[in-house]
Amino acid sequence: MITVYLNRRIDDDARRESLFRGDFHLYSGIGGANALADHAKDLIGQAFEGLDPERAQYEMDVDEFVRRVEPLKREFTNGDRTKALCQQFAVDFGVDPERTYFDIPRLRVIPADQFLTAGVSYNYKAHRDMWYGHPQQLVNYWTPVFDVVGDNVMSMYTDYFDRPVKNGSNQYDYDEWVAKHRTAAAGEKTTDTRPHPLPLEDFESRGEIRIAGQSGDVFMFSSNHLHASAPNTSDVTRFSYDLRTINLDDVRAGRGPRNVDSGATGTTLGDFLRVSDLAPLKAEEFEDALTHA
Ligand SMILES: [Fe+2]
Structure with a gap:
């Protein structure tokens, strides 16, 4: 059974335990x-210069759309203002x-009507992070x-x-992906030739939810x-952002949901920044604790 909690005031340790069991937590x-x-709205407004961003895809061709979205995504992800707001975000979550x-x-910038489903607007196939x-x-x-x-989430x-689910993650190595x-995303307009780890079997879900x-509501889930x-x-472009956190004690103790099917190698841990002061995580300290069963 999976429970969906709404605006539940709960301490973060208990909430992660709940998330690791598969529960969802929604906050507004x-x-x-x-x-x-x-x-994000400010940056999107600047990128589309006076157009309605949710409908701007109908005012331009794909090349023009990519030309605007690529620097927009880069600035949102890497900007100093974004990092400061992420710290506030995490602290506000306790x-x-x-x-x-x-x-x-x-x-994430996902246009409607298959306008663009690759590269900067890659439509993710079913996966676990x-x-x-x-x-x-x-x-x-x-x-x-x-x-x-529901039609654009x-x-x-x-x-x-x-x-x-049978999948290609055992061919995925994070370090190779980065290198x-x-x-290369902006160059991949109509097809995506990057080796994403994909499902290797058809599966029929009886539990799909959306x-x-x-704006600003948060949907928390275990990746x-x-x-x-x-x-x-x-009929409108979807704009959303996603943020991810890990708690060091969970990594050290090997807590978290059971790995049912991932064979990926390498780790993203070295990309993570400490909430208090943005110090990078020293991923090499965790090699023993990481499980890639
Ligand atoms: Fe994902």
């Missing part, structure tokens, strides 16, 4: 999350700022920048939380959930 009205959504590290957030080299202990925070609907295949593929909040970008049939 968190200051840091709204501030990060507003920051995490321990000395024990918790975050990965710099990603802005672990297939991309993330640790089992990862907690994901997914936030719409503008209000979203993510699919969560809840019945596969602890059920394996060869991560910066969570559609308003062990199988999830995908739903094909956007909403």
Whole structure:
């Protein structure tokens, strides 16, 4: 059984335990999350210069769209203002700022009607974040920048939380991905030739759900959930950001959901920054604790 908790006031240790069992936690009205959504809105407004960003895809061709989105995503992910807001976000969620590290957030720009589904707007096929080299202990925070609907969010295949799916993650090595593929997104317009870890079997989910909040609402889940970008049939471009955290004690103790099917190698841990002061995590200290069963 998976429980969906709404605005539950709970300490972060207990909440992570709940997330690791597969529960979802939804929050609205968190200051840091709204501030990060507003920051994204500002950058998006600048990128589309007076156009309605949710409908700008209908005013330009794909090349022009990519030309605007690529620097927008880069600035959102790497900007100093973003990092400061991530610190506020995490503190507002009540995490321990000395024990918790975050990965710099990603802005997702998913146009409607198959306008662009590759490169900067890659539509993720079903995956667990672990297939991309993330640790089992990862907690994901997914936030719409503008209000979203079921037709343009993510699919969560809840019945596969602890059920394996045959997949290509054993061919995925994070270090190789960073070296060869991560910066190549803008060049991949119509097809995506990057070696994403994909499902290798058809699966039929009877537990698909879609969570559609308003701007700044936060959907927290364990990244062990199988999830995908739903094909956007909403007539507007979806803008959302996602932030991820890990707690060092979870990594050290090997807590987290059971790894049911990931064979990825390498780890993203070295990308994580400490909430208190943005110090990078020393991933080499955790080699023994990481499990890639
Ligand atoms: Fe994901």
